[in-house]
Amino acid sequence: MVGLKTLKKALISGAALAVLSISAHAADLVLRSSDTHPDGYPTVEAVKYMGKLVEERTDGRIGIEVFHSAQLGEEKDTIEQTRFGVIDMNRVSLGPFNNLIEETRVPSLPYIFRSVEHMHKVMDGEIGQDILDAFEEHGLIGLAFYDGGARSFYNSKKPITSKEDLAGMKFRVMQSDLFVDMVDALGANATPMPYGEVYSSIQTGVIDGAENNWPSFESSGHYEVAGYYTLDEHLIVPEVLVISKTSWDKLSPEDQEILRQAAKESVPYMRKLWAEREAASEAKVREAGVEIISDIDKTPFIEAMEPVYEKHVTSEKLKDLVERIRAVE
Numbered sequence: 001m002v003g004l005k006t007l008k009k010a011l012i013s014g015a016a017l018a019v020l021s022i023s024a025h026a027a028d029l030v031l032r033s034s035d036t037h038p039d040g041y042p043t044v045e046a047v048k049y050m051g052k053l054v055e056e057r058t059d060g061r062i063g064i065e066v067f068h069s070a071q072l073g074e075e076k077d078t079i080e081q082t083r084f085g086v087i088d089m090n091r092v093s094l095g096p097f098n099n100l101i102e103e104t105r106v107p108s109l110p111y112i113f114r115s116v117e118h119m120h121k122v123m124d125g126e127i128g129q130d131i132l133d134a135f136e137e138h139g140l141i142g143l144a145f146y147d148g149g150a151r152s153f154y155n156s157k158k159p160i161t162s163k164e165d166l167a168g169m170k171f172r173v174m175q176s177d178l179f180v181d182m183v184d185a186l187g188a189n190a191t192p193m194p195y196g197e198v199y200s201s202i203q204t205g206v207i208d209g210a211e212n213n214w215p216s217f218e219s220s221g222h223y224e225v226a227g228y229y230t231l232d233e234h235l236i237v238p239e240v241l242v243i244s245k246t247s248w249d250k251l252s253p254e255d256q257e258i259l260r261q262a263a264k265e266s267v268p269y270m271r272k273l274w275a276e277r278e279a280a281s282e283a284k285v286r287e288a289g290v291e292i293i294s295d296i297d298k299t300p301f302i303e304a305m306e307p308v309y310e311k312h313v314t315s316e317k318l319k320d321l322v323e324r325i326r327a328v329e
Contacts, residue, residue: 029062031247033089034072034082036195038219042277043091043146043239044068046270050241053262062255064089074194076175083139085246093148093239095174103134104240105312106321110182110305111298113236113325116150122328123238124267127321132240140242143263147274150233154217155209156202159293160230163187163300172198172210178312182234183211185304195220202226211235215274218281223290230293232301241266 051064082090097104113119123145132142166188173179183190
């Protein structure tokens with residue numbers, strides 16, 4: 001196993017190489033941004049759009065190059081590389097941050113948001129900014145929140161019409177204690193694994209299924225191996241766009257403001273693409289013959305989450321955050 005010291009040394013030398021390759025672009029600064037989603041996905045296109053705005057507003061001095069399809073690694077790995085400054089920017093799900101930044105646990109809680117509109121109102125306001133601010137002491141600057149859609153369970157075995165149907169089934173979750181506890185509380189078995197391993201794991205029976213939104217279910221091809229999709233919508237988790245504090249601190253205050261503003265302006269652009277993509281993905285999945293279960297009583301699912309809240313909402317800070325979110329009309 002590689003020691004932490006060796007890992008740091010490798011990351012730092014990687015950062016040095018990145019700096020050298022950047023300086024090769026004449027006077028331009030090219031920020032490398034990671035995303036696990038494929039090219040054309042709304043989050044990928046939103047960061048490209050942000051890059052276009054930044055390039056225009058800096059007269060070509062700063063650009064953003066998006067590395068999609070996990071070219072720079074799976075989310076857990078790229079988070080560490082971004083904290084060390086090897087990767088400049090990163091679009092990441094909030095789940096993998098749950099064990100690192102406690103504030104990210106709250107918007108990741110099952111059924112914390114009443115609707116997508118409620119989530120937008122919360123994350124676009126003061127509460128969202130407070131959560132973005134919490135990234136800084138962990139070597140990252142939070143720039144904006146994107147949509148991650150409503151996540152629901154899908155599997156290869158049977159239609160899930162009630163909480164009882166989940167008993168004993170194996171579901172992939174993100175590498176987050178909170179996600180593991182959520183699945184366990186519903187009576188199923190949680191299996192944390194990287195996103196890229198899910199297709200083959202369902203196909204070979206290592207797991208029965210996973211949980212995700214319409215576009216991810218479709219773009220990953222998971223609908224080809226999981227023929228049942230239950231719209232329990234247990235999570236409406238926003239995704240976050242961050243920049244390495246190392247990269248951020250090298251920018252002038254003026255350029256920092258340009259990046260921050262461009263990130264914020266990329267949010268409505270992303271949401272427009274997201275709504276279009278969600279509708280197209282749903283249509284494709286339905287056309288493929290996947291059985292969609294929408295007539296489901298969510299109450300038992302919501303009630304089962306009480307121990308998850310008790311375990312993960314421990315500090316007064318987090319309890320206050322939950323109350324503030326619930327109070328947003």
